[in-house]
Amino acid sequence: MELRKSGSAVWSPASDWRRGSTVRWLLLSVGLGWISLFDSTLWSQTKEVVLPRGTDVSVMKKDILLFEKILDVKLSHIPNAMLAVVDRTKGVYLKGYGIVLTFLVNINRVVITTPFGERPVGKRQTAEEKRRRIHEIREMLIQALKDNPGSFKQLTPSDAVVIVAHFEDSNELDDAKRHKTIVLKVFKRDLDVYKTNGYEKFKQQVVIDEY
Known part of the structure; x- marks a missing residue:
């Protein structure tokens, strides 16, 4: 159901929800990307750590x-x-x-x-x-x-x-x-x-x- 027209664009609750979902999806993707990058960096650093010789x-x-x-x-x-x-x-x-x-x-x-x-x-x-x-x-x-x-x-x-x-x-x-x-x-x-x-x-x- 259309509620308001502005030029050629038509606003409706359904279209607004879709735009919000798109924004949320983009934010989630960016966040996951940063987490993945952080994890890979941390893992690469961890692998380079040389552990001291253990005591027998x-x-x-x-x-x-x-x-x-x-x-x-x-x-x-x-x-x-x-x-x-x-x-x-x-x-x-x-x-x-x-x-x-x-x-x-x-x-x-x-x-x-x-x-x-x-x-x-x-x-x-x-x-x-x-x-x-x-x-x-x-x-x-x-x-x-x-x-x-x-x-x-x-x-x-x-x-x-x-x-x-x-x-x-x-x-x-x-x-x-x-x-x-x-x-x-x-x-x-x-x-x-x-x-x-x-x-x-x-x-x-x-x-x-x-x-």
Whole structure:
């Protein structure tokens, strides 16, 4: 049904609806075209991304176990090691950080508890003797890091290797003096760069905290 004439053009609801449909179709086509172009560009960029080499968890576990054994052997050489080493070395891999290893040593174990009571196993150490033994263990740990960079081949250059050594004096009544902790931290990149250098140069790359 015609409602109004304007020159040669005739307006009707049907013709207006058809024109609106045409405009909507054109807008939809243009929109889909842009989406298609964006998707193809994004896909082409995505294909060019080079993913980093993944970590082989099974190899990582073997490497950690190997270095645990290395440290346990080193610790077995300290005096009265069978009595002193309370908790053997345990390591864990933290994604995005590196490897953390920890152990506990009773640095001044004079007696042990048996079913028949306490039995003396050694003489009480002086403060100087304890400091010297802790220093020897710390140097041994640094040397172990330097000598075994292959134990951390799964790490990235920015990953770290951390050793947390806990020391306990079971004969000390003052809690502030009873426990001591040493933390050693070195980055994988420094393990690789300084493995062939002398001990002192390598030691300078190791961050040491004691408290």
